[in-house]
Every structure is written in structure tokens, then in C-alpha cells.
Amino acid sequence: MIKIGILGGGQLGYMFLQNAMQYPAEIHILDPSEHAPCAKHAHHFVQGDFVDYQTVIDFGKELDAIGIEIEHVNVEALRHLKSLGKRIVPDPEALAIIQDKSVQKKFYIDNEIPTAPYFELEDWKELICVVTEFPLFQKANKGGYDGKGVQFLPSRNEIEKILRVPSIYETPADLDKEIAVVVIADGKGNFVNYPVVELVFNQEYNLLDYLLMPSSLDLIKAKEAEKIALQVVKALNSPGVFAVEMFLNKDGSIWVNETASRVHNSGHSTIEAAYSSQFDQMLRTLMDLPLGSTNLFSTSAMVNLIGAENESGKAQIENLDEILKIPGVYLHWYAKQETRPGRKMGHITLIGNDLEELKSNIEKVNKTVQVTAER
Amino acid sequence: MIKIGILGGGQLGYMFLQNAMQYPAEIHILDPSEHAPCAKHAHHFVQGDFVDYQTVIDFGKELDAIGIEIEHVNVEALRHLKSLGKRIVPDPEALAIIQDKSVQKKFYIDNEIPTAPYFELEDWKELICVVTEFPLFQKANKGGYDGKGVQFLPSRNEIEKILRVPSIYETPADLDKEIAVVVIADGKGNFVNYPVVELVFNQEYNLLDYLLMPSSLDLIKAKEAEKIALQVVKALNSPGVFAVEMFLNKDGSIWVNETASRVHNSGHSTIEAAYSSQFDQMLRTLMDLPLGSTNLFSTSAMVNLIGAENESGKAQIENLDEILKIPGVYLHWYAKQETRPGRKMGHITLIGNDLEELKSNIEKVNKTVQVTAER
Structure with missing residues (x-):
């Protein structure tokens, strides 16, 4: 039986x-926290730091294939494990491109992939001297994850907000929509992708409301987005699941924002809505099985379950009964013990081909469930 | 967080x-085997005998709800746990009816549920003196499971085949089709059911070929079968998932064969083909959540993966690549270490609304995959 190791044991590892x-398949998980969601459910759980070279080598040396659910892992160790004949998904060279925002940006330019204009500064203090228009988006070259490592700089007057690390600085998109495409490569020249996902924002609060798949884009624009996403993944030259996040500008142009070289939030609704989910595809790429079908059963939406403001402690979900009454509503609770304001605690998928009904159910879900701390 | 205990940690517990x-939900599993499929994946796994009174009490006393994945468990212990305020699914009284074939048969008669004519003998030797027509199906009152405890007696001349235990003896059906309906009760008067499942036999070998949902029955006959199944489950007066197995006779009459008071082989394809699977319904009944939707995404078929003849040892599956190429084909490997001839090692679900294509894929699957022992 194949032995598969995953670096990271959070919610992505959990759904995998x-x-x-x-x-x-025998699944081994490496995560620094003994309370990681995967800890009690993997065949073998190893508590350890996936950034540490020797820890990753020791974890991987008896395994057949190694995957990731977080990108900030030790690439050198993965290179060495690859040299020992292990199957590494994604390929360490693709991961090296993705890990560093500066390298990733050059990769887009080199491969003629449309992306926001940018410049790069090793020393953040130089921004004072650079002749540039504001606003800017600053992205730290390393360690960005889940919104961390990104800073909006509205004007030169607010330059004190700057992250004091080597970064790239991007011209913000003139945003019509944020979209993403999840692409899967088998490493043998075959690629499949799910339809475009659209991030729908609440106009009033400018917060992400839900993700919709397929998006509301017209077919020609959707095909263009899929084509760009495929271009990115082909150029990465690696097996694996990739999420290409893009901006659709008001003038109709598309810019690649960034690419994740792993399963991604944008693909969660494939668990219920697609023949083969992104997590199933991840397994298939690790086991070197044929890619799964990306056909959809239904239109779907995904709502993140975020820890409520002013609530910290042992997590609970309120009013679950109310929403599980609705056909086509699914809970994914990430088995994290503690809730904190803004922490991703789970998600809810909704399926249904009647878009008005789907939206009304999304509203119901958003108004009803809450993640709070037990009293 | 609710603490749920399951008696039994085999494949049904695994899919649950x-x-x-x-x-x-925090899931605790009790199973006599340390190698049970669930052993490495439950929040808490307890090795112990679910037939033993004190073991079940000790297992259940700190839990909120207790369910089963096998019926031959200690009912007295469940009665006691119920008296302590635990939620027991199915209710111990329903389980007591199901556990004993003689009691189950009387229950059908008392509730005017159509079933095969039968008689009962405490002492098997009395069969010699009984005036009866052959052939007969003998069903041992207790301990029957997965085909065990059932004996076909073709004629008085072959009476030496008899099981030497208290049993019921049934007139065989004049069989047109074998069918089943999975019904779920929330214990508060709400019931839902999946469409009728049909067991399709290979004409040449008279072996079960696949299960088909919905069945090929005409709508009126299908509704009649669903009505009978609901009648059975209503009379059992218990929350839970129930599978009512029935014979459709050539004259069009339907007889209830037997009822399982748990998730069942006949419902496996609901994992992929229904909005809420039978395993999801089981969880909902244990957590006292609203029943899930039994709507289907697609027609589905299920093929059992049985250990090949003359193959014993560490299990492996051959030619998996070939079948996972086909869109809408899903493997469920039960994580049993050892294969033996005839042992249920997994199943494969196929979905698709083109019945001819579905049948051709079933044939491909049946011809291609094999469970053998590693060499």
C-alpha cells in the first residue's frame, strides 16, 4: 500500500x-501542533516543523509520495527527497516559484502571463525615494498566507503602514470582479480544470460574502480566464492542484494576482458539486492515478465560517439546525478546538441550479449561523 | 461538543x-478487533466486545448518543444507557425486534406487513415430523449476518444441511426481483426515504451483479414498495436509518424479507448520488438534527469488491487506474488489511443518467478490478 505524507495538518489536510x-493509501501527516485538525485521524501523525530541513527528511524518507497543504515548507528537503526517487507534488521547483512573491511575479512576466504592473524593493525604505503613483499593494516576498503579508498603501502619507521586509509593490486592479480557476496537472501532460469561481463581495461592508461556481462571467470571458489559468499551470511544469487567482478589470482585461500550488478555498465547493473534488484530485496526483472528472452536478456557493468578533475560547456553532433543514446545504467544520475573531473555523457549501433560491439560501446561512465560544 | 459512540468499527462505521x-462531533468507536477499519481514524477507539453488557456500559456512560453499525450488540446495556438519558439510535426496543428473526417475523404479522408464509421450530429435529412443502429457507433466529444464518433446504432428502438452532422456516418467494428501500426516521414523526434499490443478478452465474438506484420498477410498484417500507419503519417506532429488504414476486405481490436497523449495503450509492447520504442521515439522527434531503443527483449503481477465490493475505486492488479513468466511478476501499475469498473488501459506485452507458461501465468494472493478495 502506498505511503503518502502531507506537510501540514490543518483544514486542507483534513478534507484531503x-x-x-x-x-x-496510508496517510502520514506532519504538523507542528499536536492539536492540528488531522492529528487524531491520520494513519500516522508526526508532530514537527515542516520548515525544518531534517524534520522533513526524517518524515519523508520512508514514504512513497509527499504532498503539501501549506506552501511554507522546506523546499530543500523536498528537493532531496525527490532525488531519492520520491514523488513530490507539487514539484519542488514549482513550489520555489510560488513561495517567493518576487520570483512568482518574474515567472509571470517571463511567461507572458498578464499581471498587475509592479516594482520590487529589497529595502522598504527606498519607497520614500521611488517616483510612483499611489495607491499600491505591497506584498512581502516571503511568508504571505491567508491575507497576511499583504499591505494596502493608499498614499505616500500613510507610508508608516509599510511592511518592513523585501517586497513587491503592485498597481491595484481597477476591479470588476475577483475570480479564480482551479487547475489540476498529472505531470504527464494532462490538465483539467473546474469552471471559474467568482468571489462575491457584500457591497455594503466590502467583505467577501460567498464564492460562486460557475461564475456569472459570460462564456467568452470565462474561457479566457480558464485559458490564462492553464497557461500558468503549464508553465509551472509540475503535477498537482493549483488555484490561479485573478482580477477582472473594468476594461475587461484579466490580471493574474497569485497562484496557490495546493488545494484552495476557491475549490471547496467541488466536494459536493463536482464529480471529483479538488481533494480527490490531490490524492490522484499523489497516487499517480488518472485525473478525475471536473464535471459539475450543480451550481454551488461557498461561505466561510469565521470566528465571531469578541469571541475567543472553545468553539461552538450556533443555529446549525436551522440551516441543515435546507436541502443542498452542507457543513464542513474544521475541528479546531479554539475560536478567535476572524479565524477560519469551517465553511458551508450550498448547491442548487436556481440562482435566486441559492442566493436567498446564502443570505439565510449568513444571517443564521455563528461561530462563538462556549460559555 | 457532542460525544457519539458507535458499536462496531467495520466498513459501515468507517464510512460513517x-x-x-x-x-x-467527537466520535468514539467500540470494536473487538484492534485492526478494525475505524481503529486509526476515530477520535477515540476502544477495543472491546460490544456483546458484553459491562463493556458497552463502560463505553457509553460518558457519551451523549450511541449508535450501531452491527445489530448483534448487547441490547440490555443499551436499555440501561437509555434509562440514563442517553440518545440511543436505533431504540433498543426496535433493535430487540430486529435481532431475533422469530420476533421480527411476528412483528410483521402483527403489523399486517406482507411477508413470506412461515413456521417456527425451537427444535430443528421436529422438521422431520412437520408436514410441509419443500423447498424452504431456514433462518436462524439469532446471529444471522451477511448471508450467515440462512440455509436453503431444497427437499426433505437434503435435510442434513439444516442449521441446528432455533429457526424460522419460510416458503421461498416466486422471485421476480429483489429490492430494498432505505428509510430514515428522526424519532419525532418525520420520515424520509431514498428511491427503491434493485439487486441485479448475473443470469449466468446467479450471483449479485450490482445494485441499481432507482430500480427498474414501474412507478406504481415502486411507490407500493416505498409504502410498505415506511409502514415497517413507522411500526418500529424508533429514530434511525433502516433498510427494508423485499421480494417482488412474479405475481406482483411484495413480501418483506427482513429489515436492517442500520445503514446498509443497499444505501451505499447515496454517498455519491444523493444530496444527503445514508451515513449523513445516521449522523443527523444521532445528533438530533433535521433529516437530510434524499434527492438524487443521478442514477447510480454499486458493485461489491469481494476478495478473489484462492487469494488470502495482505490485500491489494488490481487495475484501479483503468476504472478511475471513467467519469463517475468511485472507489470505497474498506481499509481491511487481509483479503480472504468472498470477504467484502470495498465497493465501487458508478453514477450516470444514461442507463446503457452505466451498464457498460458496470461490466467494465466487474471485468477489470480484482482484490487479490500481495505476492
Whole structure:
């Protein structure tokens, strides 16, 4: 039986594990926290730091294939494990491109992939001397994750907000929509992708409301976005699941924002809505099985479950009964013990081909459930 | 967080666990084997005998709800746990009816549920003196499971085949089709059911070929079968998932064969083909959540993966690549270490609304995959 190791045991590893259980595969998980969601459910759980070279080598040396659910892992160790004949997904060279925002940006330019104009500064203090228009988006070259490592700089007057690390500085998009495409490569020249996902924002609060798949884009624009996403993944030259996040500008142009070289939030609704989910595809790329079908059963939406403001402690979900009454509503609770304001605690998927009904159900879900701390 | 205990940690518990992971529930499993499929994946696994009174009490006393994945468990212990205020699904009284074939048969008669004519003998030797027509199906009152405890007696001349235990003896059906309906009760008067499942046999070998949902029955006959199944489950007066297995006779009459008071082989394809699977419904009944939707995405078929003849040892599946190429084909490997001839090692679900294509894919699957022992 194949032995698969995953670096990271958070919610992405958890959903991967859930699907992997139905295959003849032994799953090993490496995560620094003994309370990681995966800790109690993997065949073998190892507590350790996936950024540490020797820890990753020790974890991987007896395994057949190694994957990731977080990008900030030790690439050198993965290179060495690859040289020992292990299957590494994504390829360490693709991961090296993705890990560093500056390298990633050059990769887009080199491959003629449309992306926001930018410049780069090793020393953040130089921004004072650079002749540039504001506003700017600053992206730290390293360590960005889940919104961290990104800073909006509205004007030169607010330059004190700057992150004091080597960064790239991008011209903000003239945004019509944020979109993403999840692409899967088998490493043998075959690629499949799910339809475009659209991030729908609440106009009033300018907060992400839900993700919609397929997006509301017209077919020609959707095909263009898929084509760009495929171009990115082909150029990365690696097996794996990739999420290409893009901006659709008001003038109709598309810019690649960034690419994740792993399963991604934008693909969560594929668990219920697609023939083969992104987590199933991840397993298939690790086991070197044929890619799964990306056909959809239904239109779907995904709502993140975020820890409520002013609530910290043992997590609970309120009013679950109310929403589980609705056909086509699914809970994914990430098995994190503690809630904190803004922490991703789970998500809810909604399916249905009647878009008005779907939107009304999304509203119901957003108004009803809450993640709070037990009293 | 709710603490749920399951008596039994085999494949049914395994598929239950896989779905339960996405809910805020802590799952405890009791099974006599340390190698049970669930052993490495439950929040808490307890090795112990679910037939033993004190073991079940000790297992259940700190839990909120207790369910089963096998019926031959200690009912007295469940009665006691119920008296302590625990939620027991199914209700111990329903389980007591199901556990004993003689009691179950009387229950059908008392509730005017159509079933095969039968008689009962405490002492098997009396069959010699009984005036009866052959052939007969003998069903041992207790301990029957997965085909065990059932004996076909073709004629008085072959009476030496008899099981030497208290049993019921049934007139065989004049069989047109074998069918089943999975019904779920929330214990508060609400019931839902999936469409009728049909067991399709290979004409040449008279072996079960696949299960088909919905069945090929005409709508009126299908509704009649669903009505009978609901009648059975209403009379059992218990929350839970129930599978009512029935014979459709050539004259069009339907007889209830037997009822399982748990998730069942006949419902496996609901994992992929229905909005809410039978395992999700099981969790909902244990958590006292609203029943899930039994709407289907697609027609589906299920093929059992049985250990090949003359193959014993560490299990492996052959030619998996070939079948996972086909869109809408899903593997469920039960994580059993050892294969033996005839042992249920997993199943494959196929979905698709083109019935001819579905049948051709079933044939391909049946011809291609094999469960053998590693060499």
C-alpha cells in the first residue's frame, strides 16, 4: 500500500484525509501542533516543523509520495527527497516559484502571463525615494498566507503602514470582479480544470460574502480566464492542484494576482458539486492515478465560517439546525478546538441550479449561523 | 461538543466516520478487533466486545448518543444507557425486534406487513415430523449476518444441511426481483426515504451483479414498495436509518424479507448520488438534527469488491487506474488489511443518467478490478 505524507495538518489536510480514507493509501501527516485538525485521524501523525530541513527528511524518507497543504515548507528537503526517487507534488521547483512573491511575479512576466504592473524593493525604505503613483499593494516576498503579508498603501502619507521586509509593490486592479480557476496537472501532460469561481463581495461592508461556481462571467470571458489559468499551470511544469487567482478589470482585461500550488478555498465547493473534488484530485496526483472528472452536478456557493468578533475560547456553532433543514446545504467544520475573531473555523457549501433560491439560501446561512465560544 | 459512540468499527462505521468528520462531533468507536477499519481514524477507539453488557456500559456512560453499525450488540446495556438519558439510535426496543428473526417475523404479522408464509421450530429435529412443502429457507433466529444464518433446504432428502438452532422456516418467494428501500426516521414523526434499490443478478452465474438506484420498477410498484417500507419503519417506532429488504414476486405481490436497523449495503450509492447520504442521515439522527434531503443527483449503481477465490493475505486492488479513468466511478476501499475469498473488501459506485452507458461501465468494472493478495 502506498505511503503518502502531507506537510501540514490543518483544514486542507483534513478534507484531503476525509476523501483519501476510501483509497488504499496510508496517510502520514506532519504538523507542528499536536492539536492540528488531522492529528487524531491520520494513519500516522508526526508532530514537527515542516520548515525544518531534517524534520522533513526524517518524515519523508520512508514514504512513497509527499504532498503539501501549506506552501511554507522546506523546499530543500523536498528537493532531496525527490532525488531519492520520491514523488513530490507539487514539484519542488514549482513550489520555489510560488513561495517567493518576487520570483512568482518574474515567472509571470517571463511567461507572458498578464499581471498587475509592479516594482520590487529589497529595502522598504527606498519607497520614500521611488517616483510612483499611489495607491499600491505591497506584498512581502516571503511568508504571505491567508491575507497576511499583504499591505494596502493608499498614499505616500500613510507610508508608516509599510511592511518592513523585501517586497513587491503592485498597481491595484481597477476591479470588476475577483475570480479564480482551479487547475489540476498529472505531470504527464494532462490538465483539467473546474469552471471559474467568482468571489462575491457584500457591497455594503466590502467583505467577501460567498464564492460562486460557475461564475456569472459570460462564456467568452470565462474561457479566457480558464485559458490564462492553464497557461500558468503549464508553465509551472509540475503535477498537482493549483488555484490561479485573478482580477477582472473594468476594461475587461484579466490580471493574474497569485497562484496557490495546493488545494484552495476557491475549490471547496467541488466536494459536493463536482464529480471529483479538488481533494480527490490531490490524492490522484499523489497516487499517480488518472485525473478525475471536473464535471459539475450543480451550481454551488461557498461561505466561510469565521470566528465571531469578541469571541475567543472553545468553539461552538450556533443555529446549525436551522440551516441543515435546507436541502443542498452542507457543513464542513474544521475541528479546531479554539475560536478567535476572524479565524477560519469551517465553511458551508450550498448547491442548487436556481440562482435566486441559492442566493436567498446564502443570505439565510449568513444571517443564521455563528461561530462563538462556549460559555 | 457532542460525544457519539458507535458499536462496531467495520466498513459501515468507517464510512460513517468519514462523513461525521465534517461535523462538530467527537466520535468514539467500540470494536473487538484492534485492526478494525475505524481503529486509526476515530477520535477515540476502544477495543472491546460490544456483546458484553459491562463493556458497552463502560463505553457509553460518558457519551451523549450511541449508535450501531452491527445489530448483534448487547441490547440490555443499551436499555440501561437509555434509562440514563442517553440518545440511543436505533431504540433498543426496535433493535430487540430486529435481532431475533422469530420476533421480527411476528412483528410483521402483527403489523399486517406482507411477508413470506412461515413456521417456527425451537427444535430443528421436529422438521422431520412437520408436514410441509419443500423447498424452504431456514433462518436462524439469532446471529444471522451477511448471508450467515440462512440455509436453503431444497427437499426433505437434503435435510442434513439444516442449521441446528432455533429457526424460522419460510416458503421461498416466486422471485421476480429483489429490492430494498432505505428509510430514515428522526424519532419525532418525520420520515424520509431514498428511491427503491434493485439487486441485479448475473443470469449466468446467479450471483449479485450490482445494485441499481432507482430500480427498474414501474412507478406504481415502486411507490407500493416505498409504502410498505415506511409502514415497517413507522411500526418500529424508533429514530434511525433502516433498510427494508423485499421480494417482488412474479405475481406482483411484495413480501418483506427482513429489515436492517442500520445503514446498509443497499444505501451505499447515496454517498455519491444523493444530496444527503445514508451515513449523513445516521449522523443527523444521532445528533438530533433535521433529516437530510434524499434527492438524487443521478442514477447510480454499486458493485461489491469481494476478495478473489484462492487469494488470502495482505490485500491489494488490481487495475484501479483503468476504472478511475471513467467519469463517475468511485472507489470505497474498506481499509481491511487481509483479503480472504468472498470477504467484502470495498465497493465501487458508478453514477450516470444514461442507463446503457452505466451498464457498460458496470461490466467494465466487474471485468477489470480484482482484490487479490500481495505476492
